[in-house]
Amino acid sequence: MSARHEHGSETAAAGRGRGQGQGHGHGHAVNAAADRKLLSGALALIVGFMIAEVIVGLAAGSLALVTDAAHMLTDAIAIALALLAIRLAAKPPRGGFTYGFKRVEILSAQANGITLLLLAVYFVYEAINRLIHPPEVQGALVLITGLVGIVVNLLATWLISKANRSSLNVEGAFQHILNDLFAFIATAIAGLVVLLTGFARADAIAAFVVAVLMLKAGIGLVRDSGRIFLEAAPAAIDPQALGAELCAVDGVVEVHDLHVWEITSGEPAASAHILVAEGLDCHQIRIRIEEVFAERHQLTHSTLQVDHATAGLAEHCTDSHGVVHRSPTTAGQAPDPASPAH
Structure with missing residues (x-):
C-alpha cells in the first residue's frame, strides 16, 4: 500500500511568496474600508459630472459629450458594483458557496464589459450618421465641458489608483476612467476645432475615438472575466x-x-x-x-x-x-x- x-x-x-507579488495580492496595504471610501469619492465625482455632461451635451448638440456621458455611466456602474463586491467578498463561505461570494466582482466586470461593447457599437452607428449629416454643434460648450471633464477624471483616476487594484472590477473601473481622460482630451480638441473652424464633423470624429476606447476596455474585461469563469490558468x-x-x-x-x-x-x-x-x-x-x-x-x-x-x-x-x-x-x-x- x-x-x-x-x-x-x-x-x-x-x-x-505572496509578498513578492507586484501589488496585486491579498496583502495589499489598503483595507476594505479605505477602498470603499476611495471608490465612493470617485463615484460621487463621476455621477455628478455625468449628469451635468448630459445636460450640456443635449444643449450643445454634441454627440461626443453624450458618448462621454454614456461611458461615464458604465464607469459609475462598475464602481457601484465594485463597492458591492467588496462587501460581499468579505462575507465568509457558507452553505453551498464554498468560496464565498468572491466571484461577484467577475460577474459585474463581465456585465460592464458587455455594456461597453454594446454602447460602442451604438455610438459608432450614430457617429457615422453625423459624419454624413453633421448637425450644428456649439464648440464653446463642448470645449469648456471637455476641459472640466479632464480635471474631474484626473481626480477620480487618482482616487481609484490608491485602492486595491487586484480586483478585476476595481482595475476595470480604473482603466475606464483613465480612458475617459483621453476621451475628454479628444472632446476638448473637437470643441476647439468646431469653435475655431466651424468643422462640425470634428465632434463625430471625437465620438469615434471614445467608441474605440470603449471597445478596447470592453474586450479586455470580457476576455479577462471569461478566462476566470472558464477556470483557465x-x-x-x-x-x-x-x-x-x-x-x-x-x-x-x-x-x-x-x-x-x-x-x-x-x-x-x-x-x-x-x-x-x-x-x-x-x-x-x-x-x-x-x-x-x-x-x-x-x-x-x-x-x-x-x-x-x-x-x-x-x-x-x-x-x-x-x-x-x-x-x-x-x-x-x-x-x-x-x-x-x-
Missing part, C-alpha cells in the same frame, strides 16, 4: 511549463491532474496528484513543491495529493485530466516528454 497525503493550506512559505502561468518544473523537484516521479485557475482576480489556486519515489519523505517533497508555487509563481493556495509511486500505481488514474508529466529519470528511463492523459 502507498502512503497518501493530501494538503490544502496557505503555508508560511506561501505567505512569503492565469495569464502569467503556463501549466505545461509548471508541470515540467514540478517533475524537476528531487524525488518527484510523476505529476498528473494538474489544474491551475483563479478563484477571483488576483487569487490563483492549484491542485495536483504527485507521485514520489518509494522510500522518500512525502511531506518534505510536498513542502518543496509549495515553495516552488509560492516563490516562483506567487501561487499561495494549493491542494496536493501526494502518493508513493509503488508498482502499478503510476497507471492507476485511468481518467486523469490533462497532460501527464513524468520525470526523465523515472526508473532509469530516457527523458520522456509530457504525454497525453489516459
